[in-house]
Amino acid sequence: ELQTLGAEVTPELTIHACVPSTNAWLLARAGGLPKGSVCLAEAQTAGRGRLGRRWVSPFGCHLYLSLLWRFEDAAAAAGLSLAVGVAVRQGLLRLGVEGIELKWPNDLLWQGSKLAGILIEAVSEQQGPCSLVIGVGVNGTMPAAAARQIDQPWVDLHTLLGHAPPRNRLAACVIAELLALLHAYEEAGPALWLERWRAHNCVLGRSVSVQQGARVYTATAVDVAPDGALVLVDAAGRQHKVNAGDVKLRLG
Template identity: 60%
Template sequence: MLSPTGERLLRQLADGRFHSGERLATALGLSRSAIWKQIHKLQTLGLDIQAVSGRGYRLAQPLERLDEEAILTALDPELPRPRIEIHTCLPSTNTYLLHQMAEDGGASVCLAETQTAGKGRLGRRWVSPFGCNIYLSLSWRFADASLSAGLSLAVGVAIVRALSGMGFPQLALKWPNDVLWQGRKLAGVLIEAVSEYQGGCKVVVGVGLNLWLPAKAAQAIDQPWVDAYTILGRIPPRNLTVARLLNHLLPLLIHYERGGLEPWLGEWRRWNCVLGRPVRVVQGKEQFDATAVDVTREGLLRLIDLQGRERLLAAGDVKLRLQGDGHGTADRQR
């Protein structure tokens, strides 16, 4: 967690410029030794703080903190205003919303500067250094619980629409929930649903988007990854990026109950990098090679295996590896 002293120190460093230990100590009313200890604590949150003799300390990149007012200002005025909560640190934004979903309907948004147990598919960890990226969860209720099955594909399309509008080139979608750039993972989606006794369900849409990954944090990622800084040569404003994502995700959820996945499938097929490709499927102890053929209206992946048999895959506990392109990735960080 970020202590009050750590918060004050981070505000001093947020501009990305060098600040001497002596000046920081004077500003915060601490000793230089105490400043060093606070710097170390900030580094444990994933912050890339550089220390240069004779110059002091600085963040490797300026820090833009998440801000509700800035997000709402950039949100499409035609959209209903969601409830937005911003946390300094959470175990997981998805887990938080699963337990905090309001009873009066509408959308709730949870954002965190860092996650200590960021969640991905198959129980894997999403690397979440402080203040660098976007860790966003959005809750909604559906009367028809079956709609959540193919939702991750539509969410992927919404994310690509938002990022393409911000100048991101050459994006692709990998079934069931990855946004790729040149075979490297830029963003991931995690859908979690809880059935209700009336027959509906609570759904939480989790989105992790890499804007800038410090080298030390990136060491924990065991698959090809990419961030916005690598693609664009700059870090997009975080609050604006959140608003752009919500400008596409909120209309999706509002209209999804009526149309389901089918209206999104044509666009998903255009963005996908899976169909027509050889793939390797790992499902529990079973592993087989096949060719990806299509996706169904329910979001299932249709395959033809090496024996010519048709198989249908639900996302579930399945890993999908693209074969033969040099960019094959196991579904690790999600």
């Protein structure tokens, strides 16, 4: 499916036994690799999550995948974050995982427990062309030693399906959906994906605890904006718009 890109240069698929982080690996090579290139690893020694958190990445158990994409205009990538969650959800649906909910901005939860996480990092945040690395981690079979290091409820594919699907197949499903999303998104922008995100989210209409730096407040999540920001209304009726890079969100 990488061939359907129509790019002048064929994207590269690199599979490592172990890297610090597949996102970091692609970010460091973003200038020299074609759009659509993918990096996979069996293990990460410094797997990273959103907001500076660590992503526990034991060998041979889970999916650690990063995909490089380029947008002509950095502004066009606003709103992509939610869309990527929708695409990964769709990839897991191909494997028979139903009932995944999206927690803003793009966590994949199953009955409140985290199944997969997404970290999108930009090479350049300035105006003009922008390279993005889309990192996806999906829990396959969680070993007990790794589970002890995770400080939030989690679930894995092994538990949900009764077996862990072959990780090649898991990677293929996720990559196929990401590429389909990125092509469609370039053509049509975020509107359709925002609708899909709304259809499968577990945040809108709920009370949430928002941590923004040292400040913590409770509010009701009411909508998402086209740029992917979450729209909240606090107890005093004031409306807030918060960006994914700035806040931690807890469901009330």
